[in-house]
Amino acid sequence: MKSFLHVSDIGPLATALEEARQVKATPLAWRHLGEGKTVVLVFFNNSLRTRLSSQKAAYNLGLQPIVLNVGADSWKLETELGVVMDGDRSEHLREAVPVIGSYCDLIGVRSFAGLNDRDFDYAETILRQFIDWSGRPVISLESATVHPCQAFADLITIDEYWTRKTGLRLGSGRRPKVVLSWAPHPRALPQAVPNSFAEWMNAAPVDLVITHPEGYELDPQFVQGARVEYDQMKAFEGADFVYAKNWSCPGVSCPQAYGQVLNYDRSWTVDERQMAVTDGAYFLHCLPVRRNVVVSDAVLDSPKSIVIPEAANRVVSAQTVMKRILEDIKNQ
Numbered sequence: 001m002k003s004f005l006h007v008s009d010i011g012p013l014a015t016a017l018e019e020a021r022q023v024k025a026t027p028l029a030w031r032h033l034g035e036g037k038t039v040v041l042v043f044f045n046n047s048l049r050t051r052l053s054s055q056k057a058a059y060n061l062g063l064q065p066i067v068l069n070v071g072a073d074s075w076k077l078e079t080e081l082g083v084v085m086d087g088d089r090s091e092h093l094r095e096a097v098p099v100i101g102s103y104c105d106l107i108g109v110r111s112f113a114g115l116n117d118r119d120f121d122y123a124e125t126i127l128r129q130f131i132d133w134s135g136r137p138v139i140s141l142e143s144a145t146v147h148p149c150q151a152f153a154d155l156i157t158i159d160e161y162w163t164r165k166t167g168l169r170l171g172s173g174r175r176p177k178v179v180l181s182w183a184p185h186p187r188a189l190p191q192a193v194p195n196s197f198a199e200w201m202n203a204a205p206v207d208l209v210i211t212h213p214e215g216y217e218l219d220p221q222f223v224q225g226a227r228v229e230y231d232q233m234k235a236f237e238g239a240d241f242v243y244a245k246n247w248s249c250p251g252v253s254c255p256q257a258y259g260q261v262l263n264y265d266r267s268w269t270v271d272e273r274q275m276a277v278t279d280g281a282y283f284l285h286c287l288p289v290r291r292n293v294v295v296s297d298a299v300l301d302s303p304k305s306i307v308i309p310e311a312a313n314r315v316v317s318a319q320t321v322m323k324r325i326l327e328d329i330k331n332q
């Protein structure tokens, strides 16, 4: 695996899921793989889960992690090409990225969408510079448009709880109904989590329904053939899993509104009213979550909420991806 951005980068999902199960069962079985190797984890933005789970995954593989908080630990980095650097950014990615690459064997990068320029964000301009100039495999730790480590952990969690509910493995019987629901939020958030969740669920043996107010249509490359339902209650009917997430306007149906908050309709807050029409659905959210804005206390604190095991599976997804990359390095 050269880089990890999309579900296609991990190959057949059934194989990846089986590998994730093995990693979870015996996390220290591949400690030899990372011996003498280093991963640099570059953070342009805040993180709790991604930072800790990536470090834990590295430790489990015998890999040494180095965390760089851009702007706090390092110089402020310029990310745009062709600019006159007479502002507060002292170093360009053009030099910083190959230098980082010279100190490690693989790199993880967190760089959120700026939500000002759709073309800049959807070209993954920052992550691409790491891929092009580092000479190392690069993992998106949530970049402008995707959060694959989160989506892989979401899939691992759905697989586990589907087996708990039905006794079946994903892909071996009826397909679960999975609903991705937009939820209100006071601030403009990126689309990376819903984009990747949709992409991964479309590749998995599940029936995906995406529900949101008009204007929040996700990019077609991620929606693919999923059903889009503007009536949230209708979308929730008979659901096995509900995944709530806010996202700002993706600029698909309204390019001039890219990155804006179009709607703060609190009737979209996931609460017991919507969950009552599901088939006893499990509730997922990537976290961090704003209580009683995105989801009610009652749902988040209910036995059907699986947000903590979902977050715990971030170690499993990160470790499975790093393991694959280390195996590739070893076989080169």
Ligand code: CP
Binding pocket: 046, 047, 048, 049, 050, 051, 142, 150, 286, 287, 288
């Ligand atoms: N879900 C997630 O990526 O959490 P952090 O932003 O805390 O890393």
